[in-house]
Amino acid sequence: MNRKRKFILTASFLIGFVGISVAQQGQVRIEQDEIIPELLEKKTEMVKEGRLGDRYRIQLFSGDNNEASKVIKEYRSLYAQWPSTIVYETPNYKVWIGNFRNSLEADRALMEIKKSFPAAFRFKPERK
Known part of the structure; x- marks a missing residue:
């Protein structure tokens, strides 16, 4: 009789479990x-x-427009892997390189760029 009780209990448990899983x-x-x-x-x-x-970003130059144009042309002839732009911030034109996600990525690029542009430095632009 004890075996029958275990069997019935187990069967009802399994039927209930299957019913719940189907309902969900x-x-x-x-x-x-x-x-x-x-x-x-x-x-x-x-x-x-x-x-x-x-x-x-990395800044290569800050000064007048003619020099900024020369610097960016020189940069583009040497390095093509990072984007470059000239930005005007009163009263200077600045040559900025890259758009790096973190300081480590920027520092790696800076080490390479400093070979040709020793005055270059890394910075984080202010949000506008």
Whole structure:
């Protein structure tokens, strides 16, 4: 009789377990606003351009526009792996290199760039 009781108890437990697991299966439906993919794309662009997020850059030069143009041409002839730009901050034109995610990445690039531009330095631009 004890065996029958164990069998019935085990069978009822298994039937109950299967019933619960079947009852919890279902579908999940996610609805999102149509503008979300567009916003994510804009955020990605802003991060790449350095307008969003904490990024590091390297400055090669600060001075007049003609010299800045010469410096950026020289840089571009030597190094192509990091983006370069001329930025105007009153009263100087500045040549900035890269858009590095962390200081380690910027420091590695700086070691290479200092071979040709010894006055170069790493900095973190202020957010506008």
